[in-house]
Amino acid sequence: MPDNRLRATLTACAQDLPAPWRDVVLPFLVSAEGQRLEARLTECGAAGAEIYPADPFRALRDLTPQSVRVVILGQDPYHGPGEAQGLAFSVAPGVRIPPSLRNIRQELMTDLGLSLPPEGDLSPWSRAGVLLLNTCLTVERDQPASHAKWGWERLTDRLVAAVAAERQPKVFLLWGAHAQAKAPLIDASGAGAHLLLSSNHPSPLAARRPPVPFLGSRPFSRANAWLQARGAMVVDWDLMTTKA
Numbered sequence: 001m002p003d004n005r006l007r008a009t010l011t012a013c014a015q016d017l018p019a020p021w022r023d024v025v026l027p028f029l030v031s032a033e034g035q036r037l038e039a040r041l042t043e044c045g046a047a048g049a050e051i052y053p054a055d056p057f058r059a060l061r062d063l064t065p066q067s068v069r070v071v072i073l074g075q076d077p078y079h080g081p082g083e084a085q086g087l088a089f090s091v092a093p094g095v096r097i098p099p100s101l102r103n104i105r106q107e108l109m110t111d112l113g114l115s116l117p118p119e120g121d122l123s124p125w126s127r128a129g130v131l132l133l134n135t136c137l138t139v140e141r142d143q144p145a146s147h148a149k150w151g152w153e154r155l156t157d158r159l160v161a162a163v164a165a166e167r168q169p170k171v172f173l174l175w176g177a178h179a180q181a182k183a184p185l186i187d188a189s190g191a192g193a194h195l196l197l198s199s200n201h202p203s204p205l206a207a208r209r210p211p212v213p214f215l216g217s218r219p220f221s222r223a224n225a226w227l228q229a230r231g232a233m234v235v236d237w238d239l240m241t242t243k244a
Contacts, residue, residue, distance in 0.1 A: 004081070004082055004084055006041070006052065006054055006056065010034075010037070011026070017057055017060050018060065018064050020066070020162065021060040021065070021162075024158050024159055024162050028154065028155045028158060033151045033154055036150075037151035049141070050141035051147075052077050052079065052081075052083070052138065053077055053085060055086045057086065058085060058087055059086060059087050059088065059126065059132050060131075063131065065162045068129055068163050069232065070129065070131070070171045070235055071160070071173065072088055072130060072132050072133070073133055073134070073160070073173065073174050073179035073182060074088035074178075074179060075134060075135060075136065075176055075178040075201065076137075076138075076145055077139045079139045079140065080098075081141065082095055084139065085121075085123075086137075087122055088132040089122060090121055091119075091120040093119045093121050094119070095120065096120075098120070100202045100207075101122075101202075103203070103214060107217070110216070110218075111218045111221050112220055112238075114238050114239075114240075115240065116240075117240055121239075125237070125239070128235050129235060133156060134156070135153055135181070135182065136152040136153060136156070138152065157182065160185050161185045164185055164187060164194060169194060169195070169226075171223040171227065172186055173197050173219050174196060174197070174199075175200070176201030176203075176206065183196055195223070197222060197223065199213065200212055200213055220235075223235065
């Protein structure tokens with residue numbers, strides 16, 4: 001089981017981000033709101049709380065706002081030991097696949113007919129231009145949404161806005177109410193508009209429920225069809241590292 005506890009300060013974690021992201025993250029961290037967030041995390045850690053993941057900014061390391069083709073927005077990191085990887089919905093190799101990710105993989109197979117590996121690591125998507133971003137970037141052990149409204153949402157608003165400001169066509173997959181709250185930050189009309197595809201969260205509690213069940217929403221093929229129609233590079237959703 002990987003040790004995925006946050007041990008460094010947020011400022012230390014952000015220092016080696018690609019410059020376009022660093023220019024968004026560091027000004028937030030020195031702001032009053034960012035300082036309050038850092039102080040609360042430090043206080044919780046000093047009180048013995050286990051905070052995940054080790055690198056809250058992992059989703060930003062493989063790509064820049066310009067290179068993003070698809071954004072997958074989730075809620076907050078997994079709250080079990082060893083689970084949260086810093087990439088929305090992803091877990092490190094060897095970690096049991098959580099229920100939300102099982103539904104994502106089921107939809108991937110149904111939508112595209114892919115055979116999937118036994119692991120739940122989505123980092124190949126990140127390297128292929130998929131920003132796997134949660135709306136809140138830390139969580140405490142066994143306490144889902146424990147860091148909601150601590151200030152993370154302000155930062156992720158800025159990150160989403162930075163991606164949406166790029167003129168290259170991008171698809172935003174908004175899974176659940178927390179993700180859908182960011183829709184006003186994204187231009188989905190007029191020239192240079194992006195595509196918003198919203199559905200329920202892939203959690204078993206919501207994946208089959210109305211108004212837009214996640215299962216059966218075909219987000220992967222719809223995203224690629226829209227990108228292809230605009231002459232943009234599509235995403236290789238196949239997670240197999242070795243292909244026949």
